[in-house]
Amino acid sequence: MNTPPELSRFCLHTITTKPLALPAACTAYKQxxxxxITVWRDALQPLGVKASAKVLADSGLKVVSLCRGGFFxxxxxxxxxKAIDENRQVIDEAAAIGAPLIVLVCGAVPKVPLxxxxxxxxxxxxxxxPYAADANVKLGIEPLHPMFADTRSAVNxxxxxxxxxxxxxxxxxxxxxxxxxVWWDDRLEAEIARAGRNKSIFSFHVCDWLSPTRDxxxxxxxxxxxxxxxxxxxxxxxxxxxxxxxxxxxxxxELWQLDQMQFLHRLRTAYLEHS
Amino acid sequence: MNTPPELSRFCLHTITTKPLALPAACTAYKQxxxxxITVWRDALQPLGVKASAKVLADSGLKVVSLCRGGFFxxxxxxxxxKAIDENRQVIDEAAAIGAPLIVLVCGAVPKVPLxxxxxxxxxxxxxxxPYAADANVKLGIEPLHPMFADTRSAVNxxxxxxxxxxxxxxxxxxxxxxxxxVWWDDRLEAEIARAGRNKSIFSFHVCDWLSPTRDxxxxxxxxxxxxxxxxxxxxxxxxxxxxxxxxxxxxxxELWQLDQMQFLHRLRTAYLEHS
Numbered sequence: 265m266n267t268p269p270e271l272s273r274f275c276l277h278t279i280t281t282k283p284l285a286l287p288a289a290c291t292a293y294k295q296x297x298x299x300x301i302t303v304w305r306d307a308l309q310p311l312g313v314k315a316s317a318k319v320l321a322d323s324g325l326k327v328v329s330l331c332r333g334g335f336f337x338x339x340x341x342x343x344x345x346k347a348i349d350e351n352r353q354v355i356d357e358a359a360a361i362g363a364p365l366i367v368l369v370c371g372a373v374p375k376v377p378l379x380x381x382x383x384x385x386x387x388x389x390x391x392x393x394p395y396a397a398d399a400n401v402k403l404g405i406e407p408l409h410p411m412f413a414d415t416r417s418a419v420n421x422x423x424x425x426x427x428x429x430x431x432x433x434x435x436x437x438x439x440x441x442x443x444x445x446v447w448w449d450d451r452l453e454a455e456i457a458r459a460g461r462n463k464s465i466f467s468f469h470v471c472d473w474l475s476p477t478r479d480x481x482x483x484x485x486x487x488x489x490x491x492x493x494x495x496x497x498x499x500x501x502x503x504x505x506x507x508x509x510x511x512x513x514x515x516x517x518e519l520w521q522l523d524q525m526q527f528l529h530r531l532r533t534a535y536l537e538h539s
Numbered sequence: 540m541n542t543p544p545e546l547s548r549f550c551l552h553t554i555t556t557k558p559l560a561l562p563a564a565c566t567a568y569k570q571x572x573x574x575x576i577t578v579w580r581d582a583l584q585p586l587g588v589k590a591s592a593k594v595l596a597d598s599g600l601k602v603v604s605l606c607r608g609g610f611f612x613x614x615x616x617x618x619x620x621k622a623i624d625e626n627r628q629v630i631d632e633a634a635a636i637g638a639p640l641i642v643l644v645c646g647a648v649p650k651v652p653l654x655x656x657x658x659x660x661x662x663x664x665x666x667x668x669p670y671a672a673d674a675n676v677k678l679g680i681e682p683l684h685p686m687f688a689d690t691r692s693a694v695n696x697x698x699x700x701x702x703x704x705x706x707x708x709x710x711x712x713x714x715x716x717x718x719x720x721v722w723w724d725d726r727l728e729a730e731i732a733r734a735g736r737n738k739s740i741f742s743f744h745v746c747d748w749l750s751p752t753r754d755x756x757x758x759x760x761x762x763x764x765x766x767x768x769x770x771x772x773x774x775x776x777x778x779x780x781x782x783x784x785x786x787x788x789x790x791x792x793e794l795w796q797l798d799q800m801q802f803l804h805r806l807r808t809a810y811l812e813h814s
Contacts, residue, residue: 374750374766378723411686413723414750414766420723448653448688448695475649475689480755491649491689 275300438464460504488538550575713739735779763813
């Protein structure tokens with residue numbers, strides 16, 4: 265449990281270094297021995313998908329996933345249809361940039377009861393799974409912290425994500441485990457083992473929970489600066505058979521203010537010491 | 540499920556009208572037909588426990604519970620002992636003011652792993668249960684929202700609270716269900732039923748979840764202003780056999796700024812229409 269992870273598994277989410285445009289991010293990541301990149305859709309905007317795909321192909325970084333699809337529930341059928349169409353486009357983008365996986369933030373709307381939202385999410389996944397299969401892209405259901413159950417996701421525990429993946433029952437659909445969202449759950453170890461048995465752990469995200477957390481969305485911490493037992497959770501994930509990338513995904517208004525190259529060196533150290 | 544609750548079950552937490560001292564709160568609550576009061580310990584400070592007990596006895600309000608005991612986990616054994624001693628005092632205070640129940644916010648400390656914190660909580664409860672029985676005071680384990688797992692409680696779901704109550708296995712120890720903390724949980728209905736079978740639903744708190752929630756601690760909403768299906772959850776609690784008070788507990792920096800008498804009239808309407 266105390267073994268530092270290999271640098272060959274070190275992946276960064278572009279959102280973590282939000283001030284850097286995609287080409288600058290790719291160059292900077294290589295300088296601190298990052299091996300993989302998870303691309304947020306906003307990072308594809310300035311150059312467009314095609315030119316961004318070339319930047320990524322030329323970077324020497326492994327494209328790990330595209331963030332993010334989802335946001336399926338809506339009050340009207342028209343809006344639910346729009347969301348599914350939008351997700352077809354996300355799948356196309358993932359295929360275009362060579363990302364084998366899309367992370368799904370499944371969505372929630374205050375006016376839609378959670379039980380109904382969960383049905384709408386399942387219906388959307390049933391419809392999208394074959395399209396994703398045709399594109400050779402997988403879909404990772406990421407359970408989001410319960411504090412996001414009003415507007416971001418009606419899937420709030422790994423148990424629920426496992427239930428949903430089992431219900432869809434497609435090799436295309438699995439789970440993404442982010443320590444920030446699930447660290448508090450007393451059933452986490454058991455649910456990680458279950459996802460492992462299902463061979464459905466598609467990706468693994470790390471960061472830390474700061475005390476106090478001053479903002480619900482943009483105050484995540486660097487690994488080691490908070491209270492999440494990241495290495496323990498990694499051990500559970502690896503015992504369950506996962507040997508993929510360890511993806512650092514941090515949203516932080518404070519960290520985005522820093523010199524991003526210095527920040528990257530700090531992340532490299534934190535990755536080795538606390539992930 | 541659409542029946543408004545009786546005013547005879549309308550209870551308010553003193554923290555909801557934090558600007559009012561205890562005597563003023565008692566007078567004001569009666570004016571809007573509130574039947575019960577849950578007293579926060581800070582409300583006992585100005586007059587002391589004995590004089591506060593007399594104010595409460597003279598008020599005509601039913602004392603429903605004392606908030607709050609708990610905060611058991613600590614890094615050192617000395618601090619854990621202090622916490623247990625403090626809770627004996629809370630039990631004495633509850634007995635002194637005629638409160639049949641203490642709500643427990645069980646505690647968490649960033650430096651104590653959650654698994655260890657949970658053991659420490661169980662140990663403290665085993666020790667305190669006989670003392671509470673002697674005082675004829677019950678202890679309600681309140682699962683707190685997972686966003687409070689770092690510093691407020693390592694008990695974050697009703698399932699966990701039920702596990703803990705079953706483990707302690709004392710008629711003195713049960714659960715307190717606050718919709719704010721548990722509304723997101725896909726297992727809520729089943730866990731409420733389980734608590735009902737155990738005859739361990741000791742109290743029920745309501746408020747609402749605002750979107751956006753601007754502050755993790757002090758931005759709770761009035762019933763009807765957010766997305767919690769309060770009446771649905773009340774129906775589950777009542778189906779499970781609970782017929783006690785419906786306690787309105789709201790922490791809100793914004794609502795504390797209002798004229799508290801006007802705020803109380805608003806709460807009366809919201810209680811009838813949305814609880």
